[in-house]
Amino acid sequence: MTDHQDVALDWMSGEDDEPHVPVDLRPDVPHPARMYDYYLGGKDNFPADREAAEQVVSLGPLVRISARANRSFLRRSVQYLAEQGITQFLDIGTGIPTAGNTHEVAQQVLPEARVAYVDNDPIVLVHGRALLTGSSTGIVNVVQGDLRDPKSVLSDPAVRAVIDFDRPVALLLYAVLHFIDEVDDPSGIVRTLLDALPSGSYLALSHGTADFLTPEEADRGPAVYRGATAQLTMRSKEQVARFFDGLELAEPGLVTAPLWRPDEDPQDTDRQVAIWAGVGRKP
Numbered sequence: 001m002t003d004h005q006d007v008a009l010d011w012m013s014g015e016d017d018e019p020h021v022p023v024d025l026r027p028d029v030p031h032p033a034r035m036y037d038y039y040l041g042g043k044d045n046f047p048a049d050r051e052a053a054e055q056v057v058s059l060g061p062l063v064r065i066s067a068r069a070n071r072s073f074l075r076r077s078v079q080y081l082a083e084q085g086i087t088q089f090l091d092i093g094t095g096i097p098t099a100g101n102t103h104e105v106a107q108q109v110l111p112e113a114r115v116a117y118v119d120n121d122p123i124v125l126v127h128g129r130a131l132l133t134g135s136s137t138g139i140v141n142v143v144q145g146d147l148r149d150p151k152s153v154l155s156d157p158a159v160r161a162v163i164d165f166d167r168p169v170a171l172l173l174y175a176v177l178h179f180i181d182e183v184d185d186p187s188g189i190v191r192t193l194l195d196a197l198p199s200g201s202y203l204a205l206s207h208g209t210a211d212f213l214t215p216e217e218a219d220r221g222p223a224v225y226r227g228a229t230a231q232l233t234m235r236s237k238e239q240v241a242r243f244f245d246g247l248e249l250a251e252p253g254l255v256t257a258p259l260w261r262p263d264e265d266p267q268d269t270d271r272q273v274a275i276w277a278g279v280g281r282k283p
């Protein structure tokens, strides 16, 4: 992707009658979504994203291994949720589309599965909507929204067009809560979202941790993200476990991502992956 092409991109909409609003993609500032795309081997990133991402890659834990382990957890957990009969998914902090997106995984199990994707980064919206062109708008919607404002996410008409909040929903918060600072009350955000969901709903989340790093190593990743559009806050297992308060944790509980219902022998170590992952059910 060249700077020229990207800055020239207009807002792409799933609805033909929506106005085309130019998007400032801020190619000179690292965006976590584009850095993550780079870790996964994608092409939707700019030099500033690649430079910041390379700094993180050079630090350890092995962030590429970590990103792939996270995507693999997404696939296994969405499949698990669909197998539990969940047909509605609210996926906040979607990321730039890559292989095995939530709707593709869920619809393999349940073709009627509906997904509302929400992200606050315009580039995710551009790519998300491009991906969905010609596919089933209204069953899968891509919405610009901010996790720090959960009430607006819940009341967004494009979210409500896809999700019926009277029926169980899987709330997906993969690798996004670590971009929410304590001052923004991440526990309160999760509670607000879960309060809007009926019994039988689920929360699936993954979260970066420094539990396996030395204190010095632990600050290096957040230091790089200080120049990006969102800051990184690693959390301990105990802190991540609190997001599941009041929920019934599905087996095997809160574990590092490769250990959550693996479909092959996990090869990567906790230190390489450094991501807590779990799925909980609202009783």
Ligand SMILES: C[S@@+](CC[C@H](N)C(=O)[O-])C[C@H]1O[C@@H](n2cnc3c(N)ncnc32)[C@H](O)[C@@H]1O
Residues within 6 Å of the ligand: 032, 033, 036, 070, 071, 074, 092, 093, 094, 095, 096, 118, 119, 120, 121, 124, 145, 146, 147, 148, 173, 174, 175, 176, 179, 230
């Ligand atoms: C590391 S990516 C994770 C992508 C995907 N969920 C996954 O696990 O593969 C984090 C995503 O969260 C988004 N994000 C960060 N802060 C956000 C916020 N406050 N509201 C909504 N999305 C946010 C970023 O734009 C990025 O797309």
